[in-house]
Amino acid sequence: MTVFLTGLQYLGYILIFPGFLFCFFCGLLLTGIDRKLVARMQKRVGPPLLQPFYDFFKLCGKETIVPAAASRTTFLVAPLVGFAALVVVQLFIPICGFSAFTGMADIIVILYLLLIPALAAILGASASGSPYAGVGLSREMVTVIACELPLVLVLLAVAKAVGSALGTGLCFSVSEIARYQVENGSLITRPSMIPAALAFALIIPGETGSHPFDTAEAETEICEGMHAEYSGAPLAIFKLTHAVKLLTVTSLFVALFLGGIGTGIAAVDGVIVFALCVIVTALFVSFVHAVTARLKIEQVFKYYWTVVSGLALVSLVLAWYGL
Amino acid sequence: MFKKLIEESTAKSPWLFHINSGSCNGCDIELVAVLTPRYDVERLGFKLAGSPRQADIVVVTGPVTRQSLDRVLSAISQVPEPRCIVTMGSCPQSGNVFKGSYSVCAPLSKYVHVDVDIAGCAPKPEAIIDGLVKATEILKEKRGQM
Ligand code: SF4
Numbered sequence: 001m002t003v004f005l006t007g008l009q010y011l012g013y014i015l016i017f018p019g020f021l022f023c024f025f026c027g028l029l030l031t032g033i034d035r036k037l038v039a040r041m042q043k044r045v046g047p048p049l050l051q052p053f054y055d056f057f058k059l060c061g062k063e064t065i066v067p068a069a070a071s072r073t074t075f076l077v078a079p080l081v082g083f084a085a086l087v088v089v090q091l092f093i094p095i096c097g098f099s100a101f102t103g104m105a106d107i108i109v110i111l112y113l114l115l116i117p118a119l120a121a122i123l124g125a126s127a128s129g130s131p132y133a134g135v136g137l138s139r140e141m142v143t144v145i146a147c148e149l150p151l152v153l154v155l156l157a158v159a160k161a162v163g164s165a166l167g168t169g170l171c172f173s174v175s176e177i178a179r180y181q182v183e184n185g186s187l188i189t190r191p192s193m194i195p196a197a198l199a200f201a202l203i204i205p206g207e208t209g210s211h212p213f214d215t216a217e218a219e220t221e222i223c224e225g226m227h228a229e230y231s232g233a234p235l236a237i238f239k240l241t242h243a244v245k246l247l248t249v250t251s252l253f254v255a256l257f258l259g260g261i262g263t264g265i266a267a268v269d270g271v272i273v274f275a276l277c278v279i280v281t282a283l284f285v286s287f288v289h290a291v292t293a294r295l296k297i298e299q300v301f302k303y304y305w306t307v308v309s310g311l312a313l314v315s316l317v318l319a320w321y322g323l
Numbered sequence: 324m325f326k327k328l329i330e331e332s333t334a335k336s337p338w339l340f341h342i343n344s345g346s347c348n349g350c351d352i353e354l355v356a357v358l359t360p361r362y363d364v365e366r367l368g369f370k371l372a373g374s375p376r377q378a379d380i381v382v383v384t385g386p387v388t389r390q391s392l393d394r395v396l397s398a399i400s401q402v403p404e405p406r407c408i409v410t411m412g413s414c415p416q417s418g419n420v421f422k423g424s425y426s427v428c429a430p431l432s433k434y435v436h437v438d439v440d441i442a443g444c445a446p447k448p449e450a451i452i453d454g455l456v457k458a459t460e461i462l463k464e465k466r467g468q469m
Contacts, residue, residue, distance in 0.1 A: 045366040054336040054368060058379070061329035061466055063403035065376060132374070224373035231376040231403045 013091060013101075017270070023090050026274055027244035028052040033278055034210075034246065034286050041290035052243055056236050064232030069129030078124030079230075079237035085116035086244045093248065093255050094178035095273045105172040107155050110252065114207070117241050118144045124234075125226035136225020139215050139297050146304035147206045150199055153312035157196040158256050161187065161319040174255060181259030188257040196315035197257045199308045201284040204253065206304060208246045210285050212292035213300050246285065250277040333379070333405070334463040336368040337455070340378030340402065344395045344431075346385030349445040350412040354382060357455075362448050369455060375401040380458050386414040386421040386429040399435055405465035407458045409439045411451065416440050 013019055032049040039046025048054075066072055091101045092110055122140055125133035156170075162180050163171035171177060177187075187193045206213040217225045227238055254276045261272060295303070343351055357364050358371065372378045375398050387395060399408060410431055413419040418429035431437055438461050441454035 039363070039365065042360055044360045044363040046363070047365050047368055048335075051336065051368055054332040057329050057332035058336040061333060061469075062379075062405070065401070065403050222373075224377065227377070228374045229376060235377060 014087070018090050018093070018095060019087050022270075023087050023244045023247060024240065026277075027240065027247040028056065030247050030250070030274075030277060030281055031243040034281050034289075037282055037286035038290045041286065052239070056240060059231075059236035059239065060233050062232040064234060065229075067129060067229050070229065071127045071129075074127035075124055075229075076234055078120045078127065079234045079241065081123075082117035082120030083237050083241045083244070085113050085120070086241060086248055089113045089248050090244070090251070092174060093251050094175050094259070095251075095255075095269050106174050107159060107172045110174065111152065111155065114248070115144065115148075117245060121226050121238065121241075124230070124238075125228075128229035130229045132223045132228040133226050135222050136217065136228065140209075140226060142297050142301055143206060143209070143213060143215065146301045147203050150304055150308040150312045151203055151207075153309055153316055154196045154200045154203070155256075157312060157316040157319045158187065158193070160316065161190065161193055164319070164322055178255055178259045186258050186261065192315055192318035193257065194315075195311040195318070197253075199311040199315065200253055200256065201280070202308045202311075203304075204249050204280070204284050205288050206300070207249045208285065209242065210246075211289040212295045214294060215297045215300055246281065247277060250280045250285075253280055330463055330466050333466040334459045336370075337379045337407075337459045337462060338370050338372040338377055339380050339382055339455075340372050340375050340398070341382045341384070342395055342398055344383055344385035344391040344415065345388035345427075346412065346414060350384035350414070353445045353448060353451060354384070354411065357448050357451050362452065364452060364455065367452075367456065367459075375399075376403065378402050378406070379462055380407045380409055380455065382409050382411050382455075383415050383431055384411045386418050386424075386427045387431050387434075389426045389428055392428045392434070395431070396434060405462055405469060407438045407462045407465070408435060409441065409454060409458050410437050411441045411454070412446060413442060413444045416442065419444060 015021060029049070029052075031052045032047070035051060036046045036049055066075055089110055092106045092113075118140060122137045125137040125140075158177065159170045159172050162177050163169050165184070166176070166180065171180075181187060188197050205211065209217055217227065222228070227235060230238060251273060254273055258276055261276065341351070341354060356362065358369075375381070379402075381399055381402055383395060385391070410416055414421065415429055415431040418424075418427050421427045422429070428434075439454050439458045441451055443450055446454070
């Protein structure tokens with residue numbers, strides 16, 4: 001009986017909150033807010049808030065074309081794999097004190113799972129057999145590598161800061177970090193963590209492929225790059241993955257640096273965390289999108305490996321000295 | 324209910340793919356002007372798609388030169404159903420000032436079914452928006468029949 005109930009509970013986690021349904025609604029809503037904000041910043045009226053939902057359902061109703069040169073199974077399964085991986089990441093990210101799945105070293109799990117959507121997109125693109133997708137996927141690979149180094153450094157800095165405060169060396173558990181913040185206040189208030197938070201904030205547009213780091217999906221030069229051959233439902237899933245990734249990365253930011261802001265009631269905390277995600281998106285995604293133009297791929301790489309990695313490194317050194 | 328939802332969404336999220344078939348660039352600039360803050364068709368859900376596979380509405384400008392005819396037709400055939408074809412400017416409808424030239428194949432309606440014609444040389448932005456909104460209605464109807 002208890003086994004059955006726990007099974008049901010986990011199924012609820014996976015399908016409803018904070019799994020599939022939560023990701024679907026909040027991710028698309030967050031993207032809608034982002035698009036609206038960008039439009040307002042550019043003095044436009046902008047699309048309705050629910051525009052990403054319309055886009056998603058419209059794409060579901062379109063014909064799906066599989067190119068003759070594509071390898072059919074990989075082409076169609078790749079988007080699903082990427083989306084599933086993101087939902088799993090969302091299960092590991094704590095919402096204030098509550099997290100559906102916990103583990104000893106879930107930071108490392110998150111780090112690897114966050115890579116999978118990009119890899120799935122690359123896989124799908126290479127299976128589509130289009131030269132535009134080829135250019136797009138090579139750029140996406142460079143972007144992924146560019147973001148990975150600073151991301152690892154940021155996570156190390158956080159792990160060291162919390163680990164030395166708890167006396168365990170390095171703390172690789174997000175739920176542990178979240179609990180620490182509930183007891184001792186947000187990490188962003190510690191001086192050593194400010195550069196790391198800034199570095200992570202600068203990684204967000206790169207991870208989500210938003211302006212000015214959307215070189216891989218440059219619709220004006222390489223026909224949407226990796227998604228050039230996608231249409232219909234698979235494209236809808238890619239767009240959904242894109243939206244959920246924005247939610248995942250911003251909520252990871254909130255969990256790592258703005259944790260501990262909440263009431264202890266799961267439902268209320270969910271709303272608070274979503275509000276914080278919106279603020280982070282507005283500052284570091286929408287604003288950056290509205291004021292910048294697309295960078296070249298080598299500029300993206302250089303920027304991430306010098307400026308952003310430098311910030312993260314400063315934080316890591318400060319954390320090592322226990323500041 | 325799901326069918327209704329998809330139908331409604333189809334009318335609210337039409338993505339454009341723009342083909343220039345030898346236009347003088349007048350119409351192309353006007354189409355882009357419709358996307359600027361002053362007219363902002365994104366408020367109606369319109370978006371320029373980069374690839375024909377992702378488009379719902381194909382906007383053709385220019386008098387369909389002999390060189391571009393095959394390319395225009397192959398690009399149109401790559402757009403998934405339901406799709407809508409809109410000609411913009413007088414060129415693709417009649418040939419306009421280029422009519423009678425050995426290298427011009429206009430009108431486009433000789434080769435494919437055209438859903439909406441937006442007349443003018445170049446059409447006013449208001450006329451373009453009106454034409455595009457009519458196209459979304461046709462799109463919704465086509466989706467309903469699928
Ligand atoms: S209709 Fe007029 S403005 Fe448009 S492409 Fe033809 S000549 Fe140029």
